[in-house]
Every structure is written in C-alpha cells, then in structure tokens.
Amino acid sequence: MAKQYGFWIEIDRCVECYACEVACKAEHNVDLGIKWRRVTNVWSGSFPNVTFKTISLSCMHCEKPACEAVCPTGAIKKQPGTGIVTVDQTKCIGCHYCFFACPFGVPQYGKDGTMQKCNMCAERLAKGQEPKCVSTCPGNALHFGTMEELSKLAQEKVAKKLAASTNPSVIISK
C-alpha cells in the first residue's frame, strides 16, 4: 500500500512561539501576507477560569483532496507514493476553485496570482531532512512521518499518559 506522509501536532506541547510559521516562510521565501503554516489560539471559559490551546496547521494533505477534485487544469496533484498534495504553478490559472473547495482555507494566492501552499518541504525530504517547521519546533510539538507511524506514536502517548505511575484499572477503547 502506498504510504501517506503527514504531520502530528501535540497540542499540549505547542507553546504559541511562531517558530514554525517563520521557519516555513524563510525556507520557502513566502510572499508577505501569505502563510503556509498558521498558529491559532482557541479560547474557552471566562476570567478567571479561562484557558486556551494553540494549534499549528498547514495543508492537511488529505487522502481525498477536495482541491484536486475541483482543479480545472490538473495543477493540483496528490503524489503517488508519498500522498503529498502539490500544485504546479505553471498550470494554475488562479481560478480560486480550490480555495472554495478546501474545508480548511488552505489555498492562498501570491503576487503572481497562482495558488501556493505547504508542500511538506518535499525538497528537504528528498535530502533526508525533516520539514523545516518540524525540525525547528522548540516544544517538539510537531512531528513528521507516515500516518501509520504517527498514529502509532499518538496512541502510545495516550497509553503512556493513562498508565502514569498509578496504573489505573480502566480500559478505554473506541
């Protein structure tokens, strides 16, 4: 089965430092006003019982990309073997169909009018380097790998947390 590469973000490790956002922009020389990765806070409660969580998101590299499905020129492609969703800017006509189709508001349009977004640092991956956002994350909140590996890691983390030192006598499953 073909592999799907992706990201895993541990929300309880994300400290809203913005290192991923700027590292991404610097790596890809992204135009001002455009962000391939975005850090967002989600607040809940009210003072003094208030809190927030921070999440850092880029393109979701979906299994069934809505953007690819509506792209009239075939500029957007889900790459076989890696699952990375890429955009060929020489084919993009800037019609914004992908913008309306994407449920996450990922597609953005630069100075040249064509769509741009996270490419999972494919050129770094080919050199054996992690995506820039992942490698710089001071909280080690961002991880990269195959979805198989990442979901295993995420499960291990939950299991580890549950086990704790008290070893609770409770099984939690789907």
Next chain:
Amino acid sequence: MSEETGLINRKFSRRTFLKATGALGAAVALTGAKDTLLQQSVAKAAVAAPAEEKLIPTFCAMCGPSAGCGILAKVVNGKFVGIEPMPECPLNNGKNCPKAHAAPQWVYSPERLKYPMKRVGKKGEGKFQRITWDEAIKLIADKLLELKAKYGPESLGTVSPARRSYSEYIYRFLMTHGSPNYGHSGICAVQRMFVLSYTVGGVPSADWANADLILLWGKQPIYSGSAKGGVASFLAAKERGAKVIAIKPTMESDVAKSDMWVPLRPGTDAALGLAMINVIINEKLYDAKFVEEWCYGFDQLKQHIQQYPPEWAEPITGVPAEQIKTVARMYATTPKAAIDVSNGPEHARAANDAIRCIGILMAITGHLDKKGCNVWGAGSTMPSPRGVHLFERYTQEWVDKLLGYELPPQFQPFIEGTSCSLYRLWNSVLGGEKYPVRAIIAPGSQSVASTRGTKRILEALEKLEFFVIVDVTRTSDMPWADVVVPVCTMYETDHPFEVSGNWIMARNKVIEPLGDYKSDYEFWLDLGTACGYGADWWNGDIKAHMDWRLEPLGMTYEELRTKYPRGRTYEPKPPEYEQYAKRFAAKSTRIDKGPYLPQGKVALYNTLFEAAGFTPMPVWRELPEGPTATPELLEKYPLLLSDYHTSRTYNAAWLRHVPYLREIEPYPYLQIHPDTAKSLGIKDGDWVKVESPHGWIKMKAQYYPGIRPDVVFALHGWWQGCQELGFEDFPLGDGGANTNNMYTTDPQKMYDPIITAMTSQTLVRVTKL
C-alpha cells in the same frame, strides 16, 4: 537525548522516505511546479556558475550578541539565506525561535546603517554626512578628551540596554577613561540578582528537572527565548507530572498550560509575597529546624508580618485571600518545590520587597539548595576565559564619583560593576542629579523607546552636548546623534567566542560586512587606542585580544576554531546540595569584599539594608497610581495599565522593521477584556486612545479573554515602522504607541528605593478613536 524522550525526537529516515517515493529521482517527481521552476532556475544557474551552498556553524544574533543559540548559517552564492539546526549547542539543541529564522531579513534590511556619519543639521533633525570609520573614531576620541580636560572624565556616561557580551568592553572603556557612569536600564535581572544575593547569598535557580511544584513568578519561559531551554524544561516538568502555579497578570501560553493561575494586579507582587509569608508563619508551615540553624531575624519577621494577612492583600492584589492561602500552603508543604522568578516583579515601587519576600519564602520553607527546590547549580570544569572588565581597579573614590545610583553606594560595585540607573544619567543632563554628564555613548541602546520618562529623555537629548550612537540599524534616538557609528551584525564577524554551560565555540563569519564598519568589540578597541589608552586595549589588535582571553583554556582563538569547529565540551561538575555554610558565606563584590550575609545566615532581617537607611524587612509600597493607591483617580482613569517587557518576535524596542516578524504582531495592541471593551463601546480591532495622568498613546484594541477586567496590557518599545509592509514610524511621545510615555517621572514614585527598579503601572482611560 532521543532515547530519553523516546518518540519525541525520533529521526526522520531518508531511506524510508525515498523508498516510499519509489525512486531516488523522486524529489523531482513529487514536487510541484514551484520546485520545478526552482530546478529550472538552478539548472540555468548551473550552466553559468554552479550554486555554491555552504553551512557555517555559528550563533544566532537576533537577541543581541551574548549566549546566542547555535545555528548553521546557510550561505548560497555568498548570500546569507537561512539557518539549519546545529544540535551541538547545548543552549538550544538544534531548535530555533521565529527571530532566528528571520535573521536574513534583519541583515539585509533597508534600515541597516551602512557607513559612519556625523550630524550636519540641528539636533533632532536627523541630517547627517558620510564619514569614514577612522574619521568617526577620531572625532569621538577628540571630543571625549576635550570634555575630559574641561569637566573631568566623569562627564562621559554610557547607556546600556542589557547584559551583552560587549558590556564588559564598555566597562573597560569607562575605567580607562576614568568615568564610573555606566547607565544600566534598571528594569531587568540585576534587580533580582542584587536582592537575592543580599537575602539568600546568591541567585539559586529553580530545579525544573526535579521539582514537584514550581511557582512561575513573573517569568515568561516562552517569550524570553523559546529555543533556549525554557520551553523544553517547562514541558518536560509537566509531562513528569510536576504542578505549575503561574503568578502573573495575564494569561499566555505558559499560564494556559499551568495547573493554577494567580492573576494578580501588576506591581503588587510584594503584597502577595508578604501575605504568603504571613500564612506560612501563622499556620506554622515553615521549616523550624532550617529557620533555627540558617535564618537570621525570624522573631522580628514573625512580628512584622502580622500586619499583612491575606485578607489585607486581597483588595490590593485582586487575588482572593483563599487563593493566597492555597498557594502558600501548597508551596510550604510540597517538599520538592521551587520558585522561578524573573522580570515581572522588578517593575514596581516595591520590587526589592517582592524579591526579598521570594527569597524569604524559599528560606523559611526549607526550599533552598535541595534537589527539586532552588539550587546553586553544579558549575563547570571549564577554566573561565579572561574577563575584559577591570574589576581589580575599583576604589571607594571611584564609587563616590557616580552621579546617581542604580544600587545604593554602600553596595557598589555589584557583579556587573558600578552603575547608575539609565534614567538618572539622562536626568543629570537636565540638572536633576549630583552633576551632569556632557557626553553619552549609546551602544545598542535606544533610551527614548526603552526607558520610562520619554518626555524627560527627549528634553535631555536636545540639551546633551555630545551624543554617539553605535548600532546595527536606525534607532529611535538617532536624529539627536552627533556621530553615528554603524557596527556589523554578528553574522559579519568571526569573534568573539560564546560559552554555554560547559561548552565553548568560536564564532564564524557568515558573510563579509556589507558596509564600512567593524564589530562592537573592535569599536571599543579602536576608540580606547585612539584615546591614548592603547596599553589597556591591545593597541587595537582584536586577534591578540581574543588569544589573551582564551589563555586560561590553553589555546589560541584559531585553535578553538579549527580544532573544535562545533565547540569544545568540558565535564560538568556533579551537583552539590545543602552546602549552607559555603553558600551563606559568599563574598560580595563590594569594595570591602565583605560577605553578602554578615551573619552567615539568610537575612530575614537585613542589617546591611538597615544600616544603609532602608527597611530591614520587606514592606508594601503602593503603585504610583492604582485602584488602592489612588482611588480618587478611578472615576477619570478606571483601568490599570502595565506593559510586557519582551515578546515572542521582538526584543524590547527592536526588530519591528523585520517583515516576517512584524507580520505576526503588526500593530501595537492593547489587550483588554472583552466585557470591559464592550462596556466602553470598543470593538475588537478598534484604534483607541489610551490616556494616563502623564501622557497618551494610540493602540489597537485586542479582545483578550485572558486578562483581568480591571487591567489593560500592551507591549513596550513601539516606535519603528516596517518599510516592506508599508508601516510608518510612530511618534515617540504623546500620540505614539510608546508605553514609557505613560508613567510617572516623580522621583519619589518612579523607583523602588533600593534597586531603582522603574515602575510600569499607571491608571488609564481608554476611548474609541
């Protein structure tokens, strides 16, 4: 490291990835057109000249030169384009913050100073003429020597922003010139180090690795260098199951991740500390044995503290008495508990009292020098490189010459040398101190945007006889400069070395200097030599100087660079605990070298402070203006304003011009609780007028759920525009966005009496513009 943290630091495998893509040529196949275009352009370039890419191990310089995070600077065809991780540096372990990644925009910014200049217009007009580096050095040397002959050497002062690796060079220059007037900001670090040294004999740090409970008191581990280990140790402690109680007025990410939030009003840390001591003593939660053996003045403290019960502190701090009791009990009864105190409590009239309370809390609960508590640390087996400071030349006469003090004269010099508060230096120009300075050198310092009393400093700038700015980019004070000396960024020089714990590495030059300038360090060597003090300044030879500094390590600077390209690591010393006799006998830095603690015990009752005319025990001193300080002002000014010292993306008043950083925080925001804002008819994002009894500024309202409804907060240091994003400069005084313009300049109210920490609290009225 990867073993310890298990799944967290799992390495990505190139082989696995390439296998997944099906071929080694996969890179071409899987990337999009942006990459195809890139490859085409690279291919074109390859025909003409192959792209030369280099990775140079060095240090990030975005927080100023000192204790920089390690980086690999990426240079393509001679241009600095980005950074890659350098895991060998123990300070940041290959991680970097947003500032580090924006470095190329800072280096190639249109705001860079390109060549030395002298003023040709009127002061404040900002008209300059290009001169050479040598002309600038000569011009400054001649003028300083002229003023020295006319008014004495103490007519020169320097203003210093913070501890930098070039701070020692400023001290050395002042010593060789003959002036003690080093102006220190009076708002950071030295304040708490001084008070803790004279209370518990040192500056014991919170043992994050082993504590079960940490009181995060006025500290921001994320904003103050997120890659420097603060974030990692915070998250590791939380994952171990340690509890964190955050004591600070607003909720940021660290508070959101803490177990309890104590949202006190800004500037009221001393009231909280006094009430916590009250609870611990009256509920007999203190460590009686430790108090008996190692604390001086417990009976006096017990009596003194009776006036400060939690119910007294509640209306001042805004923290419910019950919560104060809970925090005090938790801290006192958890064996492995630590307090991590930082800059927050330092900006208040009762700053020394707040920090004394914190030292006393650590002591009476027996939380000093034990694993998991506040510890002195292990030290290093690395021989110390030679210091540049001429500490051995200090005399009482020298201390007496200071024009105004940062720390009381009886206690000078402190660890950084003799100092007067930066504001007092400017105030002297207007006749407000013992005598005036006639010349000021500002190396990496912009007083108008960074220090309280904006209007007074602007007035002093007009009157100052000779003003020199030494900097990388344009500063807020530059229009008033007589000579502007540009210096290189730390990416354009190969010195000095940096030390982090047990590790030392030589700095490497990333690119050649972009203009007619040298480094900060070379500036002082050149100026010292030009003034005739060459014997003390290696006659301007930077290479000989760096070799001299490294002599104790038994190697030259070139040997450090070539033999240890990614740094040299020395063995750490094993930690030692409960070394009380040694800790409490620590010798001070005063002229008499007497101990910090004359009784050899923790100073609950401080006889040295008492002899110097200060209160022997911590007391409460109200804010200049505040809800309980000046209730009569509340009708006109109902909200309490304070400001953040630093941010994730800027350093104090710097870096607003760097586009990738400015995008994250484009406007000067006023954080305001949504309920408060709505009651004033203010919408999220509205521009508002913020007025205090001392000045007014314009800010953009930001609905912020994590703030007390009676408090508003802003980031300090706003003045600079960003050309690439079309943002213009803000005015420096009224009508701008500089919070320093908002606070009192009444000498009786603007300082803490001992450590001259400057207050950053006032009452304000906020209206929609």
